Amino acid sequence: MQDTVFKPSDFAIINSGSSDDFKKEDRLLCKDADGLQLNLKLHYHKVPDGGGAFRVTVYSPYIILNKTGLDLQMRAKGFLQGARPAAGQSTLSNRSRSDRDRPKATPFMFSYGNDDHRNRALLQIADSEWSKPQSFDAIGSTAEVVLPSPSRNTEVHIGITTEAGEGKYKMTKVVTLAPRFVLENKLGEEINVRESSSSGFMTLKPGAHQPLHFMQKTAVKQLSLCHPGMNNQWTSPFNISDIGTTHVKIAKAGQRQRLIRVETLMEGATIFLHLSLETKNWPYQMRNESDTEFTFYQANPSLDDDGVEDRSGWRPIKYRLPARSIMPYAWDFPAAKFREIIINAHGKERHVKLAEIGNQIPMKFATTSGQQKIIDINVAADGPTQTLILSNFRQSKSLYRQKSKSGSRTSTDGFEVKDQETTATFRAQLKLSGIGVSLINSQLKELAYVTFRDVSLRYHDSPLQQTISFSVKWIQIDNQLYGGLFPMILYPSVVPKRAQEVDAHPSIHAMVTRVKDDSYGVLYIKYATLLMQQMTIELDEDFVYAVLDFSNIPGAAWSDTNEEGKLCDEELDIPEPQQQQSGQDIYFELLNIQPMQLDLSFMRTERVNAEDKTSSRNPLMFFLNVMTMAIGNVNDAPIRLNALMLDNVRVSVPALTQNISSHYSQE
Incomplete structure (x- = not known):
């Protein structure tokens, strides 16, 4: 290999002819100047109608892209074996001092001594200690690795991303190391x-x-x-x-x-x-529309999960908010885990969460002259700013009213929510006893039959809210391919014994409730939930490839079969973000994605060669790569996704999508 530290390799037999004394080899052994071995892989592809001709592809199992800006050393560790230095690293430590300001890294070929998913790699960044063993086999995964320094007082944080190569590099796993x-x-x-x-x-x-x-x-x-x-x-x-x-x-x-x-x-x-x-808007605004002067400050940031305060060394930063005045505000202690402000008037205090958009229980207190005062508290969104509005209580306009009899002396008791007009002004319901979808490929062969039973879509409209709910009581996908290993592809794992159980536990249920009041300044979702029952997925390799061919739609982004592909950027500099976080803000009072479990079975048939396919941008091809390259044959492997609950969160759609994706990708 030109421009590398590796010596000429030994020969490898790629065609044994009719002799039984030799076997066709699947690896090529290269050594560097220190005698360390790099095992390149050989892949054989028969040329269709080529009279026995075949193409041999030489590739590295892993390509390491070092974008950390620091020197990298690696060791390969086999199962129940000691760690050995990786081959080809001699040039990494021989840079001139001038290059150390911003080292220019190059793609680094890496391999283990054998093919075993229990193999691990150890990393060393600059003069750090060696990391814990890391796996590079989970395609699509991201991970954080912490490497302690020799003094043990500091540590290096790096991020690892593992992806499948594109085009002609499709059999290589590309591992990117970048600063965390x-x-x-x-x-x-x-x-x-x-x-x-x-x-x-x-x-x-x-x-x-x-x-x-x-x-x-x-x-x-x-x-x-x-x-x-x-x-x-x-x-x-x-x-x-x-x-x-x-x-x-x-x-x-x-x-x-x-x-x-x-x-x-x-x-x-x-x-x-x-x-x-920040030249435009502060994150918060305090608007005092009442005739009472308030003092406010951020609550103690040293509050643990049990609600116990640590007041040692903490002094509140207090602000004066005169009557009928407006003041911009940002948190004085932005690192606080629980962030809320405390408003004070005439010795009465109230904790207010600025993240909770909507009307809160009014505040009642007595002035120095003994007069009873009631202040209405409301949090609304005004563009990117969330505004706390303090106003004189008017029962005709407030969402709350005073209880007829109350002996309580606290600032929150003595109020109750008014009876709201919840009568539905419009209802719509669509019920289908069943939907059947047959997938037929270009050869007019049926691939699968998808069944949805008891599909229900409901819409409920009232003066205050809009609610949409969707449910499917039973989902099943049957494998229609001849000779398929599994007759059913997807079905609920727990089969109900009685019809009442099906009604109570549909396969899929989703519901969204939106508040119609636009005065809050955001799209206000009061409640959103998604539930999917435990499902079983049983796949064989033939079926996945059949669906892969079925999904090759002309013009689709994933149908571009660029054989060349791209291994990496020209220069392995410290990465730049490509995404944008802008978009309309949505406020969720409660978002609940309930826990899910998929019982996965996958069998390789070996009748189709996984490495003969070229498209790696198809999501189905990505899934297949995960199955064949990282897992292999599995039977009833549980994939558990924990629940995700977000309460009182204001977020844009791109940020919400990214956060949910990041949450479940680390499950």
């Missing part, structure tokens, strides 16, 4: 950055794209910011693993506060943090 955290300075000026638990700091120049390599060994990673110069104060720390937008208050000595917008987004296994100056 990457900072980008979009402020237009220099900014100092340090970890909250460290005294050292680094300076980010305008437009700098800086990975965070060696970090303090702490459970929660936090950063603080500061303007360069004397007497400038460090900001409150903020978490760097919280996906979304965080605002941090910052000020130069003797100047007014400004707001820095920290956009945290995740792409692949890397978390990007973009620092920019």
